[in-house]
Amino acid sequence: MKTALITGANRGIGLEIAKQLLDKNYHVIAACRHSSSELEQLDCQVETNFDVANEVSVKQLANKLNETKLDLIVNNAGILASMDLNSLDYDAIRQQFEVNTLGPLRVSENFISHLSKGSKIAIITSRMGSIADGSGGQYGYRISKTAVNMVGSCLAHDLKSKGIAVALLHPGYVRTDMTGNQGFIDTQKSAKGLIQQIEQLNLENTGGFWHTDGTELPW
Numbered sequence: 001m002k003t004a005l006i007t008g009a010n011r012g013i014g015l016e017i018a019k020q021l022l023d024k025n026y027h028v029i030a031a032c033r034h035s036s037s038e039l040e041q042l043d044c045q046v047e048t049n050f051d052v053a054n055e056v057s058v059k060q061l062a063n064k065l066n067e068t069k070l071d072l073i074v075n076n077a078g079i080l081a082s083m084d085l086n087s088l089d090y091d092a093i094r095q096q097f098e099v100n101t102l103g104p105l106r107v108s109e110n111f112i113s114h115l116s117k118g119s120k121i122a123i124i125t126s127r128m129g130s131i132a133d134g135s136g137g138q139y140g141y142r143i144s145k146t147a148v149n150m151v152g153s154c155l156a157h158d159l160k161s162k163g164i165a166v167a168l169l170h171p172g173y174v175r176t177d178m179t180g181n182q183g184f185i186d187t188q189k190s191a192k193g194l195i196q197q198i199e200q201l202n203l204e205n206t207g208g209f210w211h212t213d214g215t216e217l218p219w
Contacts, residue, residue, distance in 0.1 A: 003027045003070050005114075007052055007107060008077030009044070010036040013124065013171050013194070016187035017074055018044055020195055029068070031061060032077070052077045052103030053095075062110040070114040072198065075104035076124045084137045093140035100144035105151045117163030122198050123152045127170045127211065132218035149209060149219065156207030165206040169194050172212045185212075 004021050008014040009030035015038055018028045022043060030039055031050040039046060047064075051057045052075075078100045081092040104123045115121075127133055129145025149168055156166035171190045193212030201208075209217045 001025060001027050002072065003029065003068060004072040004074060005029045005031060005065075005070050005107075005111065006074040006076055007031050007050070007103070010034060010039045013174060013187050013190055014074070014076040015039060015042075016191035017076065017194060018042060020188075020191050021072075024195075026072075029065070029070075052107055053098045055106060058106050058110045062114070065111075065114065068114060069116060070111060071119055073108065073111055073115070073119075073121045074124065074198075075107055075122065077103055078124065080138075080141050082141075083139055085139070088139060093143065096140040096144040097147065100141070101147040101151060104148055105155075108151075108155055112159075112162075112164075115159075115162070115164050119164050120198060120201050121152075121155060121159070121164065121166045122194070122201070123148060123166070123168050124171055124194070125149055125152070125168045125209070127217055130209075130218050152209075153207050160203055160206055163203065165201045165203050167197060167201045167206070168209040169197055170209070170211045170217060 004026045006014050006018050009018045010032035018030050021028050028044045030044040031047045033051050035046050035048050047061055050061050079096055083089055108121055125148050126145040128142050129149050152166050152168040172185045174185055174187055174190045190212050197210050211217055
């Protein structure tokens with residue numbers, strides 16, 4: 001049985017990825033700050049009080065799971081604080097950077113010892129972090145996602161010799177609480193596509209940036 005650690009697994013895309021990986025007979029470790037009734041209904045190992053922006057929190061879970069080998073880490077936890085050029089909030093920008101950019105790096109760093117040859121890391125990023133595809137606005141979110149794309153690229157390079165592959169994945173414009181339930185697709189379709197991209201991930205295509213529909217995205 002394969003084991004996956006999913007951050008931000010209590011709702012939205014993370015919760016749906018957990019559901020679909022369970023259907024694929026994964027042992028799922030669902031890490032989140034607070035659980036949810038939906039998560040509690042799943043046959044997951046739920047780990048609460050986990051905050052990707054808190055170094056102590058991440059280290060505590062890594063130490064607790066010191067005997068657990070991971071086949072997959074899904075760095076899904078993220079936040080969005082809407083803003084445009086006329087409503088910049090630098091504290092909110094810093095917080096998004098802390099969670100969306102440093103969070104996946106912090107988790108990956110602390111759980112590297114749990115990974116082995118053939119393990120995979122997926123970072124749920126966003127096409128909004130593509131400089132080539134940028135359309136302005138949402139400064140904090142876009143900045144944090146552009147930066148996490150570089151995190152993923154660096155990890156792919158540095159972990160390739162260990163046999164660990166890394167993917168940067170855009171979930172699509174998904175109807176979740178984060179988007180105010182606006183979007184083009186639901187969490188089920190998004191998660192299905194994300195898992196398909198993870199399954200196709202290998203050392204030959206490590207470090208790639210893909211849409212959930214399989215389209216390779218521009219940096």
